[in-house]
Amino acid sequence: MKYLRIGQPGYETPVALHEGRYYDLSGPIGDIDGTFLQRGIATTAGFPEIDISGQRIAPPISRPNAIVCIGMNYAAHCAESGVEPPAEPVVFYKHPNTIVGPEDDVEIPRRSTRTDWEVELGVVFNKRVSYLESEAEALDCIAGFVVANDLSEREFQIERSGGQFSKGKACPTFTPLGPWLVTPDEIADVQGLRMWSKVNGEGRQDSSSKDMIFGVAHLIWHMSQFMAFDAGDLLLTGTPEGVALSGRFPYLKAGDVVEVGIDGLGSTANPTVQA
Structure with a gap:
């Protein structure tokens, strides 16, 4: 469904x-x-x-109570960012009011020169999740999967972070979702999904969820030891290589169209405008 x-x-x-x-x-x-x-x-x-x-x-879900995000969770993305792969999942939060639809405008923040794209696999929960005993329990907690663009302003995130990512992640319109929430029975292998992004029709990211450092089941189990998810909450699981932060591509500007997609989950295509 x-x-x-x-x-x-x-x-x-x-x-x-x-x-x-x-x-x-x-x-x-x-x-x-x-x-x-x-x-x-x-x-x-x-x-x-x-x-x-x-x-x-x-957006295929109404506003969740929380958007919990995992950073630096793809090996090749760590390499292009010049950082060592983390020993444990890196966690940050986005404000739920950042969610927009798959074709809605995305706003380039005021004073931004480094707005970036990130295709991500999103997980939405079907129950309260806390202190899971094993990774095997994790997949029973999933209501569905969704395509997300975890947009990021890199100067806000890195140079002006104050030690955490959320300043560069929580700008208005920075979480396009959709078009669908896809139930788990329609996804044969969540760790084998092709993921891609484009800007103005030109390819950027082209990878697979198999490059995750920490898989979906592990992330849910691990995070349940530190926090509780509620039904309807959204977990974003990280992005693969091919972002502008790599230095290989220009950052987004007003007038661009940024697309992200995942096999079986559909894609988003959001025009960018100046805030």
Whole structure:
């Protein structure tokens, strides 16, 4: 099953995409949020079909309580950034109000000269997750997977960080998501997904989730020893090589279109504008 939301901000309609058809969930379902994701739906029977032509595609989940992010989690990205791979997952937070839809405008922050892209695999939870006993328990906690662009302002993140990443990560519009939240049964191997990004149609990142230093199950288990996730929360699992920070590509500027995608999860394509 794929879940999505359509409509203008504040007026989104929850939708299911199943076998090529769209179904309106708005009758019994309030939104694609933690309450819904604790149970999901087993079938689209009884839900009316809907035509989504011409509709804005919204973020596929409503605002989570938290966006927890993992930094430096791909071996080749560590190498291009000139840092040693971490011994434990590096963690930072983004504000939930950074989430926008897969085709919404992304704002280049004021005074920014180093706005960067990062394709990431996002994990959304279906229950409260705390003190898991093993990695084997982790995959049962996943409501679905989503494509994310973890946009970053590198000067804010590095030179002006104060010792942490969030200044360069939490600017408005810096977390495009979508188009779908894809349930785990549709993903055969979460550690074998091709991931890519483009700017103005030109390739940037082209890698796979198999390059993760810490896999998805390990990240969920590890983080559950330090914090509790709630149903509907979002975990971003890191980005592969090919970002502007590498020095191989120019940073984003107003007027660019930045795309990110993951096999089986779809893609985003966001125009950039000046804040």
